Amino acid sequence: MQSPPVPTFPESVPPAAAPLVGGYRLGALIGRGSIGDVHVATEPVTGQQVAIKLLRPVSDASDDERSLARQRFLAEAETARLLNHPDIVRVLAAGDDHGRAWMAMELLGGCDLERYTRPARLLPEPVVLRLTERLACALAFAHSRGVVHRDVKPANVLVDWSSGRVTLTDFGIARAAGAESTRTGIVLGTPVYMAPEQLAGGLADVRGDLYAFGVLLFQLLTGRLPHESHSLGDLLRQVANEPAPDLRQLRPDLPAALADLVAQLLDKSPARRPRDAQAVADALAQVAAALRVPPAQSGPMSRG
Template identity: 50%
Template sequence: MHAPLAEHFGDYRLQRVLGEGASAIVYLAQDRRNQGWVALKVLAPHSGGHGPARDATRELFLKEAATARTLQHPDIVAVLDAGETEGRLWLAMEAVPGTSLQRYAKAQRLLPLPLVARIAERIARALAHAHGHGIVHRDLKPANVMVDWPSDTLKLADLGLARRDDAAPTATGLMLGTPAYMAPEQLAGNPPTPATDLYALGALLYQLVAGRLPHEAPTMGELLRQVAREPVLDLRLLKPGTPPALAALIGRLLAKRPQDRPASAATAADELAAIQPLLSNAPTR
């Protein structure tokens, strides 16, 4: 838990907490300069350590935020500003209505397959845009995709802390990402690439179809072993009505070797678009 901030934080008036994790807390906040509403992500105090390590973290954070601000795509949450206030790094992003896909990643809340494929296509096209600018998400998961059905809004979030392809690894060797969605090579300590984002897309898609992750284990060690060595259970065994073309694409996205995955996010998006007409007669779940 993070200690709550005062009502005012720099140029922002904090309204309420939208979400909280181990390293940051996100507020709905109003920019007092223009009265606009933003999602304000405030990192925990002393993020990145102290002294030179802290300085390096600050420099990298602000550089990444500046890069993320260059992304202009309808399905990517816009980064508006970033800085440091009262010793805490922060990132201001557009406030997005709706809920995260995490709500629909459970067996009792599964979405219709045509909608799942359409969502995945939009995510893939957003990733293709980011990859085209040299940016890898590196932490794609249902919680980082916002949806609002009435407005047909989908937004890929948390690209503000994503790293460029050519960025150096973190000085601390910290494993960045959520292990259940991370590719084998990423878990082995290799730097994230567009191919690791495709693996995460496969894990997300698998979960939206099956209501469970491709690999589930009681301990981190067992999870790492499964991701590295164990084949993923064919979706058609879990969900017999899954069309073969969709199951096959998800299987390739989850390939152990990066070179066995689709060539790019754009390629995956095109395949998902081609599959959608085949899903119109898919059984209701």
């Protein structure tokens, strides 16, 4: 996602006439998340700009399903507000405005990591190691607070090179670990990043986030996904039955320890994946240390 633009309005619709949501003046659309649309918005009294996510209605859902979706969205927004970490987006407020659930978050600059998953735009390995170590630490913090993200992917990680911020975003479908899964007419997660057990209908837990993290890491290092298909059915079959390609075959220049870590993250069996996100962060730090990469920390970063 690019740096959010300052909202503009046609002359016939001055900013003061823009709709209010939760007390914020709604502005330009700046992105679309997994379950909602994101607008820049302004608090009229203070002038503070925020990002507002509006829960997207599901056309074929029943009234009960829509009501349940709103309840879940608001409950999970409240959960996300508890995640006070420098590399996790801050949720400022949430509510229901005339039946439309909304969530106000800090407005972030920079771009998302999707930009760097193409072969021609891959980041240098030291930068990938620093970024993903910090991301793993952010996941570890969320997990330690009992929150599973369930949609870890490059599009949900923002990096601002000027400020050095790496921010995990879009906790709109996060839930408390072990919480009961319910049907709401919403697809929870992005299939290509979902672990085999999730695609089979199992409960999303910490190990599912680690699998998605493995897909993200694989992409940043190779410029491709571990499983690809134009057919959803064939994609699901691959994820369920075919091992991910060996990173060493695609990038023989990378350290064996890094290839082994990616293979563990993408293991079909949750029990054979790393025990937790902190263990992943520690493993990435060890690889970085072997390559003499400076420790990951908040602050300005270079793309190499």
